[in-house]
Amino acid sequence: MNSMFNLKGKVAIVTGGNSGIGNGIARGLASAGSDIVIAARDEAKTARAVQEIKEKFDVRAMGVRVDVRQEKSIKEMVQQTVEAFGKIDILVNNAGVNIRKMPEEFSREEWDEVLEINLRGAFLCSQAVYPTMKENGGKIINIGSMTSIVGAAKAAPYSCSKAAIVKLTSSLAIAWARDNIQVNTILPGWIDTPLTAGSRKAFPGLDNHVESRTPAGRWGSPEDFAGPAVFLASAASDFVTGASLAVDGGYSQSTLIV
Numbered sequence: 089m090n091s092m093f094n095l096k097g098k099v100a101i102v103t104g105g106n107s108g109i110g111n112g113i114a115r116g117l118a119s120a121g122s123d124i125v126i127a128a129r130d131e132a133k134t135a136r137a138v139q140e141i142k143e144k145f146d147v148r149a150m151g152v153r154v155d156v157r158q159e160k161s162i163k164e165m166v167q168q169t170v171e172a173f174g175k176i177d178i179l180v181n182n183a184g185v186n187i188r189k190m191p192e193e194f195s196r197e198e199w200d201e202v203l204e205i206n207l208r209g210a211f212l213c214s215q216a217v218y219p220t221m222k223e224n225g226g227k228i229i230n231i232g233s234m235t236s237i238v239g240a241a242k243a244a245p246y247s248c249s250k251a252a253i254v255k256l257t258s259s260l261a262i263a264w265a266r267d268n269i270q271v272n273t274i275l276p277g278w279i280d281t282p283l284t285a286g287s288r289k290a291f292p293g294l295d296n297h298v299e300s301r302t303p304a305g306r307w308g309s310p311e312d313f314a315g316p317a318v319f320l321a322s323a324a325s326d327f328v329t330g331a332s333l334a335v336d337g338g339y340s341q342s343t344l345i346v
């Protein structure tokens with residue numbers, strides 16, 4: 089691999105790396121040579137993801153149990169990573185959930201759950217890695233959504249969390265630029281993962297909508313995130329910070345396919 093994209097010797101934490109987009113990113117970073125820490129709640133799923141990475145790529149990998157709603161748990165994730173691998177070069181704030189309801193139906197607890205995982209979790213993870221990351225510089229990749237750009241009638245807390253993650257990205261990018269830490273956001277379009285399996289069930293016309301509205305004519309896959317993540321995690325993007333990169337097959341650029 090071109091040395092500009094080479095991640096050999098780097099250490100990456102991917103929250104939610106045991107499933108979907110996070111797993112596609114973890115495998116992508118491993119394919120470029122990075123050691124990988126998969127951090128999520130379900131330890132069995134995490135163990136399987138770690139095993140797959142170890143079998144397929146010549147890198148070190150380990151799983152850490154984290155609940156990004158819990159600050160103590162996040163601090164333990166960082167401590168365990170530093171104890172095992174000595175440093176943290178890359179953080180991917182990918183852990184996320186959605187609850188689909190009309191705005192008038194949300195309880196306060198449901199609002200808090202989505203915001204705490206998707207937004208506060210990304211903030212606390214970034215804050216927790218900062219002392220270690222600033223020693224050698226680093227890369228933080230946040231995961232937004234098409235709802236970072238537009239609203240969603242049945243996902244008010246989700247879209248608020250994903251809009252705010254773009255401003256969190258800008259703020260951290262400015263604050264930590266002189267520490268040589270670049271912070272960017274990936275904005276996924278419609279991606280085939282366990283998260284959207286629920287949407288497909290809830291909205292029977294969704295498949296048709298996604299395929300006709302997406303210029304590329306298909307759903308995205310977790311593998312589609314490997315290249316963009318390697319770019320944003322590598323020296324190739326050293327002068328890119330505070331940016332949002334849509335990985336959506338052109339979805340955000342189109343209104344209708346005619």
Ligand SMILES: NC(=O)c1ccc[n+]([C@@H]2O[C@H](COP(=O)([O-])OP(=O)(O)OC[C@H]3O[C@@H](n4cnc5c(N)ncnc54)[C@H](OP(=O)(O)O)[C@@H]3O)[C@@H](O)[C@H]2O)c1
Pocket residue numbers: 103104105106107108109110127128129130131133154155156157182183184185205231232233234275276277278279280281282283284
């Ligand atoms: N799929 C799409 O079309 C799409 C579009 C736009 C944005 N996104 C975003 O992409 C990211 C990944 O979504 P996905 O589609 O890949 O969904 P997914 O397959 O359901 O993955 C979500 C991941 O988040 C982890 N997670 C959830 N709550 C957590 C918590 N409290 N602490 C730690 N980890 C937690 C889950 O692991 P555990 O359950 O083991 O904790 C899982 O690994 C999310 O931020 C999502 O909003 C997805």
